[in-house]
Amino acid sequence: THLMKLSDSTKPAIFMDCGIHAREWISTAFCQWFVKEALSTYGSDSQMTSLLDQMDVFVLPVFNIDGYDFTHKSNRMWRKTRSKRSGSSCYGADPNRNFNAGWCTVGASSNPCSDTFCGHQPESEIEVKNVADFIRRNKSILKAYITIHSYSQLLLFPYSYSFSLAADHSELLKVADGASAALRSLYGTRYTSGPGAATIYPAAGGSDDWAYDLGVKYSYTFELRDTGRYGFLLPESQIEPTCEETMLAVKYIAAHVQKNLY
Template sequence: AHNYMKYNRWTDIEAWVSSITSGNPALISRSTLGKTYEGRSMHLIKIGKNTGSTKPAIFIDCGIHAREWISPAFCQWFVQEAVSTYGSDSQMTSLLDQMDVFVLPVFNVDGYEHTWKSDRMWRKTRSRKSGSSCIGADPNRNFNAGWCTLGASSNPCSDTYCGSSMESEIEVQNVANFIRKNKSIIKAYLTIHSYSQLLLFPYSYKYDQAKDHAELMSVAESASEALRSLYGTRYTSGPGATTIYPAAGGSDDWAYDLGVKYSFTFELRDTGHYGFLLPESQIKPTCEETMLAVKYIAAHVQKNL
């Protein structure tokens, strides 16, 4: 059964998508971005008050990397927090009145299921091709942003394999197609990973400073400060290339170059003690503190619509 304080299996997440949607018809609607390589549906949740006209939107995805279990847990938490604080929390109310938030609870569903069934440390998709016996590509190396030039591998057996071509992974195509189609309304792109406690922004595929560097840095610093105010968790902010490592083909750089100015990658708890195996007891504090950073960014986006 689904539980916000536990890591949930895909079937429980799917059932949760149905129940939270049908339980909040005034605030939530759902769609499907397409199917994964293994044929699972990529459910997308839209949260926002229906105004009868098209609203500007924020896109959030979780679970690009299969083993980063705290990430899908955060997307589920975000949706629940949004519906349960709409009408009482003035910021959430104003956000959902003015904007829609698209939440993709699990991007790499096939990989996520694989981490439950066979290999807890699996990172990539589960696609097969190329005449190699190795499986999958790194979805965060598969976007069209300096594809496979830096910090990515062309070896299909590597954990950072960039894929046989850009957008070779169907999950990447599905997300990229949705964002391309909705680029006029998508004002922010947030992608949730773990771990390292970082708040990153473009670029990662090159060392050039993004044209919005100063604003993104200031938003990231303030969002990290908001996050830290709850339990003292320290985040480092900066451009990916110099803050974590140079790596091309990431979704954040791709969205930014498409024109989505507020493009951020979160690396949630911790700094390596548990790493990807973050205990379930940390789901609640991690999600609560991350909400503050996400809400800070959302407020900044709203202010600059």
């Protein structure tokens, strides 16, 4: 799995991943767009220049690379990893149910054939283990965790494994609302923001809850376009506008993190 680091020293950092779920193609498109924009606007865009001067940005463009490859070659709607375990005829686990955050308690399945299979144990999936190891290793510098999914037009933050409010709930909500407004300013796309469990559905084992509980305060999940007309099969013509508007929200969050380094 390739991880990109946009910087050249050890500074406070943001970690962003795309493509945890294989069929969410607009997600992986956004990470590529982000890297292109960061590198091409550095020096000309004052906000991006300031961000990259003061912070590191780690970008994992395709989290679930085997699953993503499978959606191109075999089954466009595949969601999980492609791990194989002897004794089961079914492949893969849901990497966003495989983190050690209320693991397999709610909104996840213990059936290996289910789309939301939580895995045989937390971090059983190599992709999850590698990302969790990286975040643990860099915990002291990581200030924000942003994970990009589709679809539903939501901006979520912890918790998803519980209806309890996060300790930083009011600040996380305020930033999410500001980011949603920034996103909407370009094409009028409406996002709903709030804690995962109450805003979409309860689901345990998610990367955002896990990162937050580890101490990464600004932990956000984007559910990009649309709200169901095309779903995972978002047309190519929407890639650019989706990436452009999402960029505004990510930059909004990043600017807040930059001003509020804890």
